[in-house]
Amino acid sequence: MITNKLIISFLLFSLTEIALSFKQSSFNPKKFKVGTFKSYSRSGGLWKTNNFYKEIEAEINSRLSNEEDGYTDMPEEIEVGQKVRGWGIVAGPEECARECVAGARPRICYYDWTVQYYNTNNGACDLCVPKTNSSITSDCQCIYGDGYNVSGMLTVNRMFPGPSIQVCLGDLVVVNLKNMADGQDMTIHWHGIYQMNYQHYDGVPFVTQCPIQSGTSFRYIWRAQNIGTHWWHSHAGLQQAKLLEGAIVIRQPKEADYNHKLYDCDNFDNIIFLNDWMHSLADEHFPGTTGGSRIGQRPDNILIDGQGQWLNPATGQFTNTPLAVINVEPGVRYRFRLINTISWDCPLQFSIQSHNLTIIASDGENVKPVVVNTITSFAAERYDFILNADQKPGNYWVEVRLIGFCFDQEIIQFGILRYSGSQLTEPKLARPTYNNPIATGITFNNIGEVCDGSNPKEICVKNLESADPVDPRILAEKTDVQFFLPFTFHDYTKDELFEPGTYQHYMVPNGSPTGVVPLINGITNRLATSPLLTQVENIPPSEICDGTKKPQHCENKTVCECTHVLQIALNSSVEFVIYDNDRTANLSHPFHLHGYGFHVMAQGSQDKVKLTPKNIHKALQLDRQKYKLNSYSRPPVKDSLAVPPNGYTIIRFIADNPGYWFYHCHILPHLMVGMSLVVHVGGPSDVPPTPPGFPTCGNFQPRIPK
Ligand SMILES: [Cu+2]
Incomplete structure (x- = not known):
């Protein structure tokens, strides 16, 4: 046997x-x-x-x-x-x-x-109408976007x-x-x-x-x-x-499911997929220009499930493309899955006219339910919420606004929540406008908000409670290892950036005269020339760096470009203290860690705690003391989290998943110019061997033949 x-x-x-x-x-x-x-x-x-x-x-x-x-x-x-x-x-x-x-x-x-x-609004749109919010397989090859023709x-x-x-x-x-x-x-x-x-x-x-x-x-x-x-x-x-x-x-x-008693329906098409949308090619915005019609990295619109309309300022008319429609039956409680796939600078605010949103999960991890009216969400976050179709049957507005850095563009998009049996029309209420939106009510995760108790209508991520008990090592006073990860942008002078023979990477955000480069602990991450996971032997060890060990070419340089790797022993408890030393108003950087969910231990403003590398320990102690008083024992788990402008966040995780895991800002141009690093957990024998035939790549530098 x-x-x-x-x-x-x-x-x-x-x-x-x-x-x-x-x-x-x-x-x-x-x-x-x-x-x-x-x-x-x-x-x-x-x-x-x-x-x-x-x-x-x-x-x-x-x-x-x-x-x-x-x-x-x-x-x-x-x-x-x-x-x-x-x-x-x-x-x-x-x-x-x-x-x-x-x-x-x-x-x-x-x-x-x-x-x-591919291109939008092509001949396929004469053949069929896409039903995008189910989108499991392709039933129609037409993509409307907001009606503006885009190629590339x-x-x-x-x-x-x-x-x-x-x-x-x-x-x-x-x-x-x-x-x-x-x-x-x-x-x-x-x-x-x-x-x-x-x-x-x-x-x-x-x-x-x-x-x-x-x-x-x-x-x-x-x-x-x-x-x-x-x-x-x-x-x-x-x-x-x-x-x-x-x-x-x-x-x-x-x-x-922890929250299963709270909803009746979890339909395959109840995904709310939100993305920012440009009327020009993304490449035209990188590194970016300071003049002309394509300044910086600003989106032109936002879409709901790939659909929406665009208000043409020249005509004052909306395009005639369909708005996303969410169909509900009266009296049914639905689970919705909101996915923020924003690529550029600005977070979004989401609300539905006359309906509460009960948040039950974020980034795939369950939380104790929290009732809000408006969800603010940053790039890469997901929020699952319950909507109870308990209002008078009819049509209601679904509203998404881009806020933060691009508030002056007043970008707003609509969808329709439609009760069965209602007329196939827009809601009776006139379309909300950017400056006269659906009442925000209780707002979750608002930009710059750190929920210090001064505003009862604001709820922050740190206020969520994990549905599951938390490993005591996460709640211990100290973790096995701790990393301080301050980030900032270096503003290049023209002489620095355009010194003949040098080719640093950079981007030109809106308002920057020359160009900037992000730094985490003084390092801008340069991707290795071969994959760290499969070909580390092909990468010169001198190019791998961290805050304490920088390559020779970085000596006396303000900007150090190298492959930034944090080494962490398998199964250790880890704390990241992430803070914004750039302090650009209204710009909140959403950081994502691969391979892990992390606990959100604290979010705060540096104005309130005067966070500096010297006093940071004291500041954090104070912050934790506050949570202890509130019996804060179930910090929520996320994989993507925005750092408030001029603020900080403290996250913790148990490093039990070996491998090379990327950690980065999810704003694409920031990621492209090195706002990232790699977390290496464990050693080579802790991960499965490379699958046979796995593709390889790297530099080719043959000797010159004699
Ligand atoms: Cu960023």
């Missing part, structure tokens, strides 16, 4: 984790429980084994021990309908978007994606928002990405998926993989291991702004 069990577990291991090959190193798969159908929840700072799949393990074990007709190991060419041993029949996108049932078998969900240059977009399967991945916890997601965009290399990042055991598929160029060259394909394979509302986007250059993005939703059996 023992021998049989061993054989079975070996089979399980080798057949289900086809992404990994363990022949190449001493990597010990048992450490990660690879090969069992366990999934992980990150809430509370602990990887908790989910019981969901325990019941089916026995069934799969017995199934594997029998020969079955027509089942094969994972083939090289995958097709929907194939029978794969250990997984069942390969399912397509629509089959995978299903109700998740306790005890049901996880599936292989296969997505065939083609990336191509990069789309997956000619869709915007891109095809959504909607699966159940435990499914294996396989995406075959064919890059057919000539001259564009790319990677796709699965924002919010922790990728434990799937480090090679995190999709960051020169951190976890080589960019996928145009004309080639790359198969991403990852497990849907943490629930929630997430999204995917290109992690190369400005491609996310060129529409390479879409939604990811990982569901679990409803009864397993």
Whole structure:
């Protein structure tokens, strides 16, 4: 029996984790429980084994021990309908978007994606009308945007928002990405998926993989291991702004959801996908100009589920493109999944006329419910909220405004919340305007707000409470390691930036006379020349730096360009103190950490605590004291968080996911010029070995032949 069990577990291991090959190193798969159908929840700072799949393990074990007709190991060419041993029949996108049932078998969900240059309002729009908010597969190749013709977009399967991945916890997601965009290399990042055991598929160029060259394909394979509302986007250059993005939703059996009693419906099309929109090519805004019609990086509009209208200032008329419509039945409580996919500088404010929004999750992690009227959201954040369709049946405005840095542009967009049986018209209430919007009421996460108690109508992220208990190490007075990560922008003088023979990277934001470069701890991150995860031996060690160890070429330089890597021991408790030393009014930088959810321990304003490197310890102690008094024991978990202008935030996590994880500002031009670093957790033997045949890249510097 023992021998049989061993054989079975070996089979399980080798057949289900086809992404990994363990022949190449001493990597010990048992450490990660690879090969069992366990999934992980990150809430509370602990990887908790989910019981969901325990019941089916026995069934799969017995199934594997029998020969079955027509089942094969994972083939090289995958097709929907194939029978794969250990997984069942390969399912397509629509089959995978299903109700998740306790005890049901996880599936292989296969997505065939083609990336191509594309244009809006083309001939496809004469053939069909897109129904964009379900967007699981392409039913119509028309993209309206806001009615303004735009070219140079990069789309997956000619869709915007891109095809959504909607699966159940435990499914294996396989995406075959064919890059057919000539001259564009790319990677796709699965924002919010922790990728434990799937480090090679995190999709960051020169951190976890080589960019996928145009004309080639790359198969991403990852497990849907943490629930929630997430999204995917290109992690190369400005491609996310060129529409390479879409939604990811990982569901679990409803009864397993912490807040399940609060809602009746979690529909596949109840995604609210918000993106800023330009009427010009994103490239025209990078590095940016100081004059002419394309100053800085300002968007022209914002879209709801890829739809919207544009008020043409020349005519005073809105374009006649359709507005996004959200259909509801009276008396039903809906779960909505708001995804902020903003690429440029400005956060957004979201509200729905006459309806409260009950926040129940952020960035995929459940929180205790909080009722608000307006949600402010920064780039890359997700908020799940419940809307109770308890008002008089009719049409109501859904409103999104861009705020912060671009408030003077007065950008506002609308959708319609429509009760069934209502007329197919706009709401009776006249369209709100930017300066006369829907009443904001209780506002969540407002820009610059630090919720020091002075305004009862403001709620901050730090006020949310995690639905799950928190690891005591997160709540301890001190963590094992602590990093101070002040960020600022260096304003180049003309002499500095344009010194002959030097080529620093820079961008030109609105109002900058010359150009700027971001610094974290005095370093602007330069991507390595080969991926850190797979080819660290090809990277000159002298180019890898941190705040205490800088390369020689940085001596006496204000701006140090190198590959910024923070080394962290596996399983240590970690604290990041992130603070804004740039102090640009109304500009709030949203930072994202890959591979982790972190606890939001504090948010504050430096005006109030006079945060300086010298007194920071005292300031933080004061801040924590405040939370202790409030019995603050369940700091919420997020993966994307904005730092208030001239403010600070303190985050903590347990470094239990080994690998090279990117940490960066999610404003694309900031990311492009180095507002980032890499968190390296553990060592080479802690991560799975590189999959056989994984693409390599790097410099080619042959000797000159004699
Ligand atoms: Cu930024």
